[in-house]
Every structure is written in C-alpha cells, then in structure tokens.
Amino acid sequence: MKQLLTIFLLIFFFSISYANTGDEAKIQQTYKKYRSALLSNNGLSAWQEIDKRTQDYYHDIAKDCISLNRKDFDRLDLISKILILRIRLEYRAEQLKKMDGEDIFTVGVNKGWINKSSVQAIEHFSKVIVNQNMAQGFIEQNPNFPTLYFTKEGIYWKISLWKHLEMGNMVLKQDIQNKKMSENEFLSIILGQLSKYKVDNQIFDGPIK
Numbered sequence: 455m456k457q458l459l460t461i462f463l464l465i466f467f468f469s470i471s472y473a474n475t476g477d478e479a480k481i482q483q484t485y486k487k488y489r490s491a492l493l494s495n496n497g498l499s500a501w502q503e504i505d506k507r508t509q510d511y512y513h514d515i516a517k518d519c520i521s522l523n524r525k526d527f528d529r530l531d532l533i534s535k536i537l538i539l540r541i542r543l544e545y546r547a548e549q550l551k552k553m554d555g556e557d558i559f560t561v562g563v564n565k566g567w568i569n570k571s572s573v574q575a576i577e578h579f580s581k582v583i584v585n586q587n588m589a590q591g592f593i594e595q596n597p598n599f600p601t602l603y604f605t606k607e608g609i610y611w612k613i614s615l616w617k618h619l620e621m622g623n624m625v626l627k628q629d630i631q632n633k634k635m636s637e638n639e640f641l642s643i644i645l646g647q648l649s650k651y652k653v654d655n656q657i658f659d660g661p662i663k
Contacts, residue, residue: 497560505612513555
C-alpha cells in the first residue's frame with residue numbers, strides 16, 4: 455500500500471510539473487510570435503496573439519471613435535481617450551465607419567504606433583508563473599514585477615494587453631498631477647507628440663467629417 459501511494463504521488467507531481475512546463479513553452483511561443491509581429495509591423499499576426507478581452511476593448515474603441523459625444527468621452531480613462539483622439543485625428547468619419555477593432559489595432563501595429571522598444575529588448579522570459587488560466591512573464595532585469603500577462607483561451611495562451619492599460623492609466627494620472635496641468639492640456643501635448651497632424655479640438659466632440 456505504501457509503495458502504491460509513493461508511485462501515485464510521483465505520477466501526480468510529475469503530471470503537474472509536465473503541465474506547467476508545457477504551458478510555459480506555449481506562453482514563450484505566444485510571446486515569440488507577438489514579438490516577431492510587432493518588429494515586422496505585421497498587425498494581423500499580432501492580433502491573433504492577443505486575448506478576447508483585449509480584442510473586445512479595441513472593438514469598443516472603434517465604435518466610440520464614431521459615436522461617442524463629449525459628455526460620454528469625458529467619462530473614459532486616459533488611455534482610451536488618447537487612442538480615440540489619435541484615431542479621430544488620423545482618419546475621417548467615413549473611414550472610421552468602415553473600421554472595427556481589428557482594423558484599429560492592425561493600423562496601430564503597421565504604422566508603428568505601438569512601442570517596439572520593450573519587445574525588442576526581450577527575446578524570452580526568464581521565468582513564467584502560471585496560475586490556472588492566468589500567467590505572468592518575468593525578465594531577469596526585473597524579476598519581481600511581471601513584464602507581460604497572459605490568459606488561457608481553450609488550449610491557447612493569449613497576451614492580455616488590457617492589464618497594461620490599467621497600469622498605464624495610473625502612470626498617466628500621476629504624470630498629470632506632477633506636471634500640474636489640466637487633462638485636456640495633457641492630451642493635446644501627447645497628441646502633438648504622437649501625430650504629424652495639427653490637433654483640432656473638434657475631435658473631442660466627435661470624428662471630423
């Protein structure tokens with residue numbers, strides 16, 4: 455009986471270790487494909503590696519670019535405001551009506567709107583922590599703070615960019631406080647740095663026709 459219990463425990467722990475190792479390999483592979491897509495400005499390939507929650511977020515952004523008025527716009531978080539304003543600055547209403555979340559995300563990658571420097575410096579994760587259907591990737595330079603988050607969808611691991619949106623909003627809010635400026639001033643400065651087009655205040659109220 456004792457021998458059977460020992461064998462059972464060995465099989466049990468080996469199975470857990472094997473599953474975690476398999477998940478880690480899949481996570482590293484997902485990141486590798488996402489990194490390659492960003493570095494080659496391949497938005498369609500990058501879209502395939504992000505999770506549904508992130509994709510839904512971009513679908514919402516695409517709708518908001520068309521329909522959101524100033525009152526509802528003011529209720530949004532900072533990163534969503536920046537995304538909507540930049541897209542409204544770059545595209546006219548008729549163009550936006552034909553775009554969905556995938557188009558918005560793809561354009562961002564293809565045009566280099568999404569910063570490549572972070573993925574360029576990271577070829578793989580030194581450590582991956584898996585907790586059921588969620589995971590975190592770590593690098594040696596910052597071993598105590600996750601570099602990227604993942605969600606398991608079916609048998610695939612996808613990148614959860616929405617987690618970084620939450621953290622990014624906190625950073626931007628703090629930056630506004632430190633600079634002691636209004637939110638609209640901050641947004642105008644950011645847009646001026648991001649886009650080659652002159653900021654038209656009309657984009658705060660809706661798309662330019």
